[in-house]
Amino acid sequence: MGKTIKNTWFQTHLTDLLSYAGLLLCIVVFSILSKGKLWSAYNLGILVQQTCVYAILAMGAIFIYSMGYMDISLGAQLGVYCLLLILITNASGSLVLGFCSILAIAIVCGLINGYVSVKLGLPSIVTSIFLNAVFGGAQMLIMERLGTNSVSMTTKLKFFKQMPVMLAAIVIIAVISVFLYQFTQLGKHAKGIGANETATSISGVNTTKWKVLAYVFFGFCIAVGALFLTARTNSAGKGTGAGYAMDIMVSLLLGGMPLSGGMRSKISAALVGSFTYVILANGLILSGVNTTLIYIIKAIVFMAVILMTCRKPSGVLPR
Amino acid sequence: MAEILLEIKKMSKNFGPIVALKEVDLTVRRGEIHGLIGENGSGKSTITSIAAGMQPASSGEMFFKGQPWKPDSMVHAQAQGMSMILQEANTIPNCTVAENLFAGQEDRFSRFGFVNARKMNREADALLAKFGLKHIHGRDNINNYGFEDRKLVEIARAVTDETEILVVDETTTALSFEGREILYKLMHDMAAKGKAIIFISHDMDEILQQCTVLTVLRDGEIRGTLNREQMTAPGAVSEIRKLMVGRDIGDKFYRSDYDPSCSDEVVLSFEQVTTAQIKDFNLEIHAGEIVGLGGLSGCGMHEIGRLAFGVGDIDSGHVKLRGEDIKDSVDAVGKGIGYISKNRDLEAVILEAPIGVNIVQPSLRDLGKNVFIRPSEERKMTREQIDLLAIKCANGSQWVNTLSGGNKQKVSFAKWIAKGSSFIIMDCPTRGVDIGVKQAMYQLITDMKRESKAILMISEELAELIGMADRMIIMKDFQVAKEFTRSPELTEADIIEYMI
Incomplete structure (x- = not known):
C-alpha cells in the first residue's frame, strides 16, 4: 500500500541507457585500438554487410524473444536456406524462384515451430532443438550428395551487395517490424504473452494464433537474412550459419532485450544490439586480437551483460 | 498496562514525491491484537512492511523489545521474532509441504549431504498438527493443495516459538470460515501468551470481533486509536468508517433497491x-x-x-x-x-x-x-x-x-x-x-x-x-x-x- 510510485525517467530507461552506452563504448574503444581502421571505407563496407544480416535476423527474433521464448534453430535454418537459394537459383537461373522457394520453406517452418509447440504443449526451446537437428542434418545431407565442400553462385548477386541496398533493406525491415510491433495486434500480443500468458489468454487473445504468426514473421526475416548472407559470401557450405543463433541472442541482450520477454521488449534492441555486436566482433579482429581468443572474449561479454541485466536478488524465508 | 513490545516514533516514508507515511507513532503492547484499518493506500502495509524488514523507512525510529530496531531483511526480522504473513501466495511450487515448511533449514535433517525426507515429513506433520492442520500432510506436493491450504502452510512456516509479533496482512480474505477460525485461534493463543498480533483487514466485522486495539489510518496519518470499549460502543462502525474515509458514507453501500426484476431474455x-x-x-x-x-x-x-x-x-x-x-x-x-x-x-x-x-x-x-x-x-x-x-x-x-x-x-x-x-x-x-x-x-x-x-x-x-x-x-x-x-x-x- 502507498506504493503509488512513479518510476523516475532514469529508472525506466536504465537498460536503454546501458545499451546505448555499451554501443558508444565499443565505438570509442575500438576506434582507438584499431587506430581508426574501424572507419576506413573498406571496413565500413564490411560493417554494413555484417550488420545487415544480423539486424534483419535480430528484428525477426525480437518477436520470439518478446514472448519469452528462444530459438536455437536459426543458424541451421540459415545454412540450409543459403544452400537451397544457391542450388535452386543455379539450376533455374532465376533468383526470384530461388528466393520464393526458401521463403515458402521458412514460413512453413515458422508454422511448424509455432503450431507444434503449442499443440504438443512443448516448450518452444524443445521444438527449436528438434528443428536445429533436422536442419543441421539436412545441411550435411545436401553437402554429402553434392560431394563438395561448398557451392557457389554462378551469377553473383551484385545488386544485394551494394551499400545503399543493404541500408535500405535494414530500414525497410525495421519499418515493417516497428509497424507490426507497435501498431498491430501481433506485437502487442507477443509482449502480452511474454509478460503473462494466462492473463493474456483470459483477455480473450488467441495466443496460439499469434504465436504462430510471430514465428512466421521470424521465418520471413531468416529468408531475407539468407539472401543477404549469400550475396555477401557468394557461396555456402557445411559451416554456413553456424553460431548465428548464439550471436543473435547476445546481440539482443547487448541491445537491452530482457530474456524473459514482456513489456520492456523493443525493436531498438535488435538494431542497437546488432550494431554493438558487429563493432565488437569486427573491432577485436582489427585490434589484432588473436581470433582464438575472440570466442572467450565474446563469452565474457555475454556473462557480463547477463549479470548486469538479468540478475535478481532473491532469498527464501526460513521458518 | 502491559509491557511495550514495539514502539514506532515519527516514522515517515516517501516514494519519490509521494508521501506514504507522515510521522506516524504507533505502540504495540504484549497481549494485544492490534488492528490496523484504512483504505487502500492509507499506509497500513507500509508500516508493517517497514517493521518487518521489507523496506527501510525514510525517517523515524523504531524500538523492538526495548532495543533500537532496524531490520535489514524479512529473514533477519523473522529470526528476531517479527514474522509477517502476506495477502498473496508465497509458497514454493512443485515442492512438498515439508520442504516448504523447512526451506533454508535442510541442515537440521541432513547427514552427509542427504536430506532425511522421512524425518522432515514427520516433523512437518507434528508441526501442522500443532496448528490444528491435520488434513495437510508433510509428504504431499504443495501443488495438490488449494490456495487456502497453502496459505495455512505459510502461517505454520511464519510462526515459531520465538515469534513475538505476528503481522497478519489481509490474509483472511484468502481463507474460508474454517481457515479463519484456525487463524483466529492462533492469534488469541499467542496474545494470551503475552505476544502481540498486528492485524490488517478490510473486513470491519472481523476487526471488531478479533481486535483488542484498533488504529485507523488515512492518507499516511493516524486518524484515531480505539480501545475495546470504544470499538464495541453503539455507532462505532460508522464512526470508524468516518475516520477512514474522512466523510460520512453511512451504513448503506450496497444496492438500495429491493427489486429483483430483470428481462426475460x-x-x-x-x-x-x-x-x-x-x-x-x-x-x-x-x-x-x-x-x-x-x-x-x-x-x-x-x-x-x-x-x-x-x-x-x-x-x-x-x-x-x-x-x-x-x-x-x-x-x-x-x-x-x-x-x-x-x-x-x-x-x-x-x-x-x-x-x-x-x-x-x-x-x-x-x-x-x-x-x-x-x-x-x-x-x-x-x-x-x-x-x-x-x-x-x-x-x-x-x-x-x-x-x-x-x-x-x-x-x-x-x-x-x-x-x-x-x-x-x-x-x-x-x-x-x-x-x-x-x-x-x-x-x-x-x-x-x-x-x-x-x-x-x-x-x-x-x-x-x-x-x-x-x-x-x-x-x-x-x-x-x-x-x-x-x-x-x-x-x-x-x-x-x-x-x-
Missing part, C-alpha cells in the same frame, strides 16, 4: 452440465440480472465461473451464450463475456505492464480490425476508464505493479467495461479492497444492471451477495443447495445453514 445458460465433479448443473442468467453464487471455498462455485467462461472440461451438457455454445475463452470474449478472476495478480491483470496495456488488451481485436491500431484510440480508451473508475495513478503508462490492491482490481474491471461485455463473471470482485473502493464497485455493478448487462457474482462474503444479488444460489458439494430471491428480510443466518 436468457443471456447465459448451463444445460445439464456435467464435469468430473459437477453433476447435471442447470442455471439461467438473464439480461439485467445479478446472480450471486455463494458457498464455502471448495463448493464448486469458482469452477462454475470458469465453465461460464468456456474454460475447463465438460463431459456432457452445454454452456450457451444466447443459445450458442461457448467453445473457449477466445470465443467467450468474442461473444461478449468478461471474466474477472479471483487470482488477480496472475490471471486478471498483467502486473509487469502499464495500466493502458491492461485496459485495452481485450479490446485490441476490435481496435485492430483493419490491422492498424491507432495509438490515440488506445490512449482515449485508457483515459476514459481511468476517469470512470477513478483509478489512482499518474497516467496510463504507470505500471500495474506499482498500484495498490484496490486500484489493481479497478484495472481488471476496466478491461471489461472498456470492451463493452454484456455478461461479466466476477469471482470475488472485492477481495482485498477497502470500503471506499468497494462502494464504488457496488455502484458500478448496479449501473451495469441498469444497462441490462448480466452479471454472475461469485463471492465468499455473504453480506455482499445479500446486498447486491437479485437471485442468490448457494452451492454445497458441487450442487445447488438453495436458491434465494432478493429481499430485505434475508440475513446471513438464513443462508449459512445451507452452506455447511
Whole structure:
C-alpha cells in the first residue's frame, strides 16, 4: 500500500541507457585500438554487410524473444536456406524462384515451430532443438550428395551487395517490424504473452494464433537474412550459419532485450544490439586480437551483460 | 498496562514525491491484537512492511523489545521474532509441504549431504498438527493443495516459538470460515501468551470481533486509536468508517433497491452440465440480472465461473451464450463475456505492464480490425476508464505493479467495461479492497444492471451477495443447495445453514 510510485525517467530507461552506452563504448574503444581502421571505407563496407544480416535476423527474433521464448534453430535454418537459394537459383537461373522457394520453406517452418509447440504443449526451446537437428542434418545431407565442400553462385548477386541496398533493406525491415510491433495486434500480443500468458489468454487473445504468426514473421526475416548472407559470401557450405543463433541472442541482450520477454521488449534492441555486436566482433579482429581468443572474449561479454541485466536478488524465508 | 513490545516514533516514508507515511507513532503492547484499518493506500502495509524488514523507512525510529530496531531483511526480522504473513501466495511450487515448511533449514535433517525426507515429513506433520492442520500432510506436493491450504502452510512456516509479533496482512480474505477460525485461534493463543498480533483487514466485522486495539489510518496519518470499549460502543462502525474515509458514507453501500426484476431474455445458460465433479448443473442468467453464487471455498462455485467462461472440461451438457455454445475463452470474449478472476495478480491483470496495456488488451481485436491500431484510440480508451473508475495513478503508462490492491482490481474491471461485455463473471470482485473502493464497485455493478448487462457474482462474503444479488444460489458439494430471491428480510443466518 502507498506504493503509488512513479518510476523516475532514469529508472525506466536504465537498460536503454546501458545499451546505448555499451554501443558508444565499443565505438570509442575500438576506434582507438584499431587506430581508426574501424572507419576506413573498406571496413565500413564490411560493417554494413555484417550488420545487415544480423539486424534483419535480430528484428525477426525480437518477436520470439518478446514472448519469452528462444530459438536455437536459426543458424541451421540459415545454412540450409543459403544452400537451397544457391542450388535452386543455379539450376533455374532465376533468383526470384530461388528466393520464393526458401521463403515458402521458412514460413512453413515458422508454422511448424509455432503450431507444434503449442499443440504438443512443448516448450518452444524443445521444438527449436528438434528443428536445429533436422536442419543441421539436412545441411550435411545436401553437402554429402553434392560431394563438395561448398557451392557457389554462378551469377553473383551484385545488386544485394551494394551499400545503399543493404541500408535500405535494414530500414525497410525495421519499418515493417516497428509497424507490426507497435501498431498491430501481433506485437502487442507477443509482449502480452511474454509478460503473462494466462492473463493474456483470459483477455480473450488467441495466443496460439499469434504465436504462430510471430514465428512466421521470424521465418520471413531468416529468408531475407539468407539472401543477404549469400550475396555477401557468394557461396555456402557445411559451416554456413553456424553460431548465428548464439550471436543473435547476445546481440539482443547487448541491445537491452530482457530474456524473459514482456513489456520492456523493443525493436531498438535488435538494431542497437546488432550494431554493438558487429563493432565488437569486427573491432577485436582489427585490434589484432588473436581470433582464438575472440570466442572467450565474446563469452565474457555475454556473462557480463547477463549479470548486469538479468540478475535478481532473491532469498527464501526460513521458518 | 502491559509491557511495550514495539514502539514506532515519527516514522515517515516517501516514494519519490509521494508521501506514504507522515510521522506516524504507533505502540504495540504484549497481549494485544492490534488492528490496523484504512483504505487502500492509507499506509497500513507500509508500516508493517517497514517493521518487518521489507523496506527501510525514510525517517523515524523504531524500538523492538526495548532495543533500537532496524531490520535489514524479512529473514533477519523473522529470526528476531517479527514474522509477517502476506495477502498473496508465497509458497514454493512443485515442492512438498515439508520442504516448504523447512526451506533454508535442510541442515537440521541432513547427514552427509542427504536430506532425511522421512524425518522432515514427520516433523512437518507434528508441526501442522500443532496448528490444528491435520488434513495437510508433510509428504504431499504443495501443488495438490488449494490456495487456502497453502496459505495455512505459510502461517505454520511464519510462526515459531520465538515469534513475538505476528503481522497478519489481509490474509483472511484468502481463507474460508474454517481457515479463519484456525487463524483466529492462533492469534488469541499467542496474545494470551503475552505476544502481540498486528492485524490488517478490510473486513470491519472481523476487526471488531478479533481486535483488542484498533488504529485507523488515512492518507499516511493516524486518524484515531480505539480501545475495546470504544470499538464495541453503539455507532462505532460508522464512526470508524468516518475516520477512514474522512466523510460520512453511512451504513448503506450496497444496492438500495429491493427489486429483483430483470428481462426475460436468457443471456447465459448451463444445460445439464456435467464435469468430473459437477453433476447435471442447470442455471439461467438473464439480461439485467445479478446472480450471486455463494458457498464455502471448495463448493464448486469458482469452477462454475470458469465453465461460464468456456474454460475447463465438460463431459456432457452445454454452456450457451444466447443459445450458442461457448467453445473457449477466445470465443467467450468474442461473444461478449468478461471474466474477472479471483487470482488477480496472475490471471486478471498483467502486473509487469502499464495500466493502458491492461485496459485495452481485450479490446485490441476490435481496435485492430483493419490491422492498424491507432495509438490515440488506445490512449482515449485508457483515459476514459481511468476517469470512470477513478483509478489512482499518474497516467496510463504507470505500471500495474506499482498500484495498490484496490486500484489493481479497478484495472481488471476496466478491461471489461472498456470492451463493452454484456455478461461479466466476477469471482470475488472485492477481495482485498477497502470500503471506499468497494462502494464504488457496488455502484458500478448496479449501473451495469441498469444497462441490462448480466452479471454472475461469485463471492465468499455473504453480506455482499445479500446486498447486491437479485437471485442468490448457494452451492454445497458441487450442487445447488438453495436458491434465494432478493429481499430485505434475508440475513446471513438464513443462508449459512445451507452452506455447511
